[in-house]
Amino acid sequence: MSDVTFKAPVIIRDRRPQRAGAGEGAARSWPRPWLPDAAARVLLGLVPPLALLALWSYAVRQEWLAEQILPAPILVYETTLDLLLTGQLAEELSVSLARVGAGLAIGGGLGLLFGLAFGLFRTLDLYVAPTVRAFCLVPSLGWLPFFMLVFGIGETLKLVLIAKTCFLPLMVGAYEGLHSRPRKYDDVASVLELSWFSRVRLVVWPSILPSILTGIRQALSRGWKVLILVEMISSAAGLGYLMMWGRKAFQLDVVFATMIVIGLVGWALDYALTRFQHRATAWSFKAA
Amino acid sequence: MADALTLSRPAARDAGAVAILGVSKTFHVENRTVHALDDVSLAIASGEFISIVGPSGCGKSTLLRFLAGLDRPDGGRITVDGEVVDRPSLKRGIVFQDHRLLPWLNVEENVALSLRSLAGAPADKKERVQSLIDLVGLTGFEKALPHELSGGMSQRAAIARGLAPRPPLLLLDEPLGALDSLTRSYLQDELLAIREREKSTVVMVTHDVEEAIYLSDRVVVMEPRPGRIAAIFDITSRRPRHRDDPDFVATRRKITDLLATR
Numbered sequence: 001m002s003d004v005t006f007k008a009p010v011i012i013r014d015r016r017p018q019r020a021g022a023g024e025g026a027a028r029s030w031p032r033p034w035l036p037d038a039a040a041r042v043l044l045g046l047v048p049p050l051a052l053l054a055l056w057s058y059a060v061r062q063e064w065l066a067e068q069i070l071p072a073p074i075l076v077y078e079t080t081l082d083l084l085l086t087g088q089l090a091e092e093l094s095v096s097l098a099r100v101g102a103g104l105a106i107g108g109g110l111g112l113l114f115g116l117a118f119g120l121f122r123t124l125d126l127y128v129a130p131t132v133r134a135f136c137l138v139p140s141l142g143w144l145p146f147f148m149l150v151f152g153i154g155e156t157l158k159l160v161l162i163a164k165t166c167f168l169p170l171m172v173g174a175y176e177g178l179h180s181r182p183r184k185y186d187d188v189a190s191v192l193e194l195s196w197f198s199r200v201r202l203v204v205w206p207s208i209l210p211s212i213l214t215g216i217r218q219a220l221s222r223g224w225k226v227l228i229l230v231e232m233i234s235s236a237a238g239l240g241y242l243m244m245w246g247r248k249a250f251q252l253d254v255v256f257a258t259m260i261v262i263g264l265v266g267w268a269l270d271y272a273l274t275r276f277q278h279r280a281t282a283w284s285f286k287a288a
Numbered sequence: 289m290a291d292a293l294t295l296s297r298p299a300a301r302d303a304g305a306v307a308i309l310g311v312s313k314t315f316h317v318e319n320r321t322v323h324a325l326d327d328v329s330l331a332i333a334s335g336e337f338i339s340i341v342g343p344s345g346c347g348k349s350t351l352l353r354f355l356a357g358l359d360r361p362d363g364g365r366i367t368v369d370g371e372v373v374d375r376p377s378l379k380r381g382i383v384f385q386d387h388r389l390l391p392w393l394n395v396e397e398n399v400a401l402s403l404r405s406l407a408g409a410p411a412d413k414k415e416r417v418q419s420l421i422d423l424v425g426l427t428g429f430e431k432a433l434p435h436e437l438s439g440g441m442s443q444r445a446a447i448a449r450g451l452a453p454r455p456p457l458l459l460l461d462e463p464l465g466a467l468d469s470l471t472r473s474y475l476q477d478e479l480l481a482i483r484e485r486e487k488s489t490v491v492m493v494t495h496d497v498e499e500a501i502y503l504s505d506r507v508v509v510m511e512p513r514p515g516r517i518a519a520i521f522d523i524t525s526r527r528p529r530h531r532d533d534p535d536f537v538a539t540r541r542k543i544t545d546l547l548a549t550r
Contacts (some may be wrong), residue, residue, distance in 0.1 A: 178315065187358055188388050190376040192453075193405040206392040283391040286435040 043184070071253040080257040089261065096238040097265075099155075100220070100227050103162025108219050111167040112212065115174025129175075136168040140226050144233070153234035157219020158227065165226045166219035177208030210284040213277040217270060224266045239265075303369055304456035304489030306332035306355065312365035313350055313515075323514030325361065330517065331506065334456075337483060337490045339500035340508045343547065347515025348493045351386075352461050355491060356382045368457055378405065380524050381455035383463040389434040389448035395421065395445045396430040404453040420448040423479070440471040447475070449481060458483075464499065476503060479481040480527060496542050501536055502529050519546060521540055 009286045051072060059065065060072045083089040118125040139163055181204065189203045218252060231240025239262055246254030278285060296441055302351040313325040325347040332338050340348045353359045354366055357376040366373045368380065381402075389398045399420055399460050403413045421430055434442050447463060460479075464472045480503060500507045504523055511518040521543060525535050 035501070075304065100412075184384075184386070184388055187376075187384070187391055188390070188401075190358060191356060191378075191380075191382050192402045193376065193378050194401070195405065198404055202393070209392075281392070283433050285436055 067251060068199055069252060071256060075253045076256045076260070077250075080260065083254075083257060085244075089257075092237060092239050092242045093261065093265065096227060096231065096240070098229075099158050099238065100162060100223050103159055103227070104166045104216075104219055104223055106159065106162030107166035107223070108152070108170045108216060110163070111170030111215070111219070112174050114167075115171035115215075116178065118171070119175045119178030133168075136164075136171070141167045142227065144230070148234070157234065158230050161230050162223045162227055162266075166223045169218035169222065170212065170215040172210045173218075174208065177211030181207040182210070210277070210281045213273070213281060216275045217277065220273060221266060221270055224262075224269065255280040294331045303334060305369055306330075306489065306491070307367045308351075308355075309364050309366070311351070311354060311361045311366060313347065313354075313359075313361050313363075315369065319515065326514030326516050327364070328512040328515065328517055329364075330520075332489060334489055335487055335518075336506065336543045337480075337504045338492070338506050338508060340491070340510060341495065341497055341500050341506040341543065342502040342510030342515075342518075342545070343512055344513040346510040349461055350512050350515070352382070352491065352493050354381055355457070356459050358382075359422050378402070378453045379455055380457045380459060381453060381526075382459040383443075383450040383461065384447050385462040385465055387434070387439075387442040389442055389445055390447070391434050394431050394433050395426055395437070398445060399448045400433070402449045406453060416452060420452055421445075421484075423451075424448045424458055440467045443467060444475065447479075450488070454486060455488060457491070460490065460494075462494055463492070465495060474497075477482075479503065479529075496538055497524060497547070501539050501543070502531065507543060509543055 021083075026216075056070075057073050060070060064070070080089070118129045118132075143164060144161065145159055147160055151160055185203050185207065189199045194203065227238070228240040228243070231238040232244045235241040235244075239258055243255050243258040243262075246252065246258060302497055308328060308330040311328045312323070315322045322344075326537070328347075328351065330338075340351065342348050346413055352357070353374065354361050355368075357373045357380065360374065373380070389395075390401070393401065396417055399417045400413065404414065406413075421427060424447055426441060426444055426448070429437065429441065436444070437445065443463060443466065450458060450460075464475055467475065479484060479490070482488075486499040492500075492503065495509075497513075501521075501523055507523060509518045510516065521539055523529075523539065525533065529536055531537075
């Protein structure tokens with residue numbers, strides 16, 4: 001056995017390209033020259049909204065609808081600019097964002113805790129989870145009359161309603177994450193004698209993170225929609241209030257401006273979270 | 289028990305001796321009893337390279353999981369250096385058939401994971417991780433995530449992870465099964481070199497009779513239903529062995545004939 005010699009790393013490096021094959025190319029090429037690609041995608045993405053704008057302008061010009069119902073794009077643009085310059089838009093937007101943020105933190109946090117508890121303790125899952133799920137399946141607006149009587153129509157109502165909406169997606173996300181996580185890595189953790197803390201931090205948590213992040217995305221987009229609704233019903237501030245005010249004053253330009261802002265902000269929030277998800281859990285989009 | 293290991297070379301040269309005594313295991317599948325292992329006994333000397341070959345269902349992977357301490361037999365017992373195996377330990381490194389690198393950790397972090405529970409300075413651990421990455425030929429891929437690697441590269445990273453704590457007993461579950469023949473024969477030589485350096489005992493489960501003869505001191509042939517040892521072949525010829533030596537060819541013939549009748 002003495003005639004077995006240890007191969008020097010230099011030789012290994014020389015031989016590597018023949019053996020590594022396609023995987024090596026994939027590993028090397030990750031900083032892709034994707035700027036022109038991205039520019040093309042942005043341009044393509046702008047086509048539908050621009051087409052819609054053109055149709056809108058045409059409809060106004062042809063007077064398909066009364067001017068009071070369908071305001072001209074230029075008027076909506078001016079109103080938006082006006083709302084921006086006076087600072088009103090920023091004010092209402094920050095009120096709305098603060099509400100959705102607080103609701104997501106409270107409801108999402110609780111949802112995460114409940115989901116983890118149901119995923120970890122089978123008894124809780126069997127006896128408590130069905131009730132919680134049934135409660136969640138009554139739509140947020142279905143709870144509104146009851147909540148209004150209990151919490152009044154103030155700030156608490158909005159928080160409770162958003163929190164209730166954000167609860168389910170995170171509960172489901174955490175629960176599904178725990179249930180579908182790959183068990184084969186538990187063997188690795190056992191063999192490497194990882195401590196309980198290392199096991200949770202390095203093996204279990206990263207494996208359920210993609211599912212939790214998906215839950216947060218869903219919670220945010222649902223919470224955002226419910227927020228606008230509840231602001232329209234009872235509020236003295238926020239984007240929903242602004243829209244309601246526009247309707248009552250029969251200023252459809254304000255309504256349209258608000259709709260556009262709500263849509264854009266909601267989209268931007270979801271986009272930012274998606275990008276974050278792709279960066280934080282890149283492996284889950286590629287690994288088998 | 290992790291503290292019993294250090295980053296330095298194992299002091300005891302005679303560590304890693306295995307005694308398998310009357311080990312049995314039955315599974316119950318749809319009201320039928322399957323004897324995965326039936327009264328299997330085997331003594332493995334320290335520093336020996338053992339291969340286990342056999343058709344699927346002969347319980348060879350089950351036996352390896354018992355050796356690792358991941359599962360426990362219904363009857364009989366397994367000791368390593370006199371200690372009963374009742375749970376996994378860093379003293380018994382295992383390389384799985386699928387590489388099982390954590391997909392969210394890069395190569396470096398995956399290898400370093402096996403040194404987490406060991407005593408030692410971070411700088412020493414870092415150096416050990418780097419030397420193992422160099423050893424398996426992954427220099428330059430320290431920061432790559434497993435999905436960016438080819439199957440062969442992933443398996444090499446997994447071997448580095450298995451070797452990192454310098455286990456006196458190294459368990460290999462078809463570690464080279466999924467690799468192309470070039471990578472495979474290269475890693476076979478590498479395994480022998482590592483074994484020579486570390487003086488560790490190696491138990492390898494494989495489908496490949498040629499690989500078993502090429503590497504091992506003894507080849508254990510198992511038969512299924514019930515899982516038993518059919519025969520043990522001593523391979524005494526000097527290494528490096530050549531696959532066209534008359535001895536080699538004769539032994540391969542005997543083993544494949546034996547497997548064909550089971």
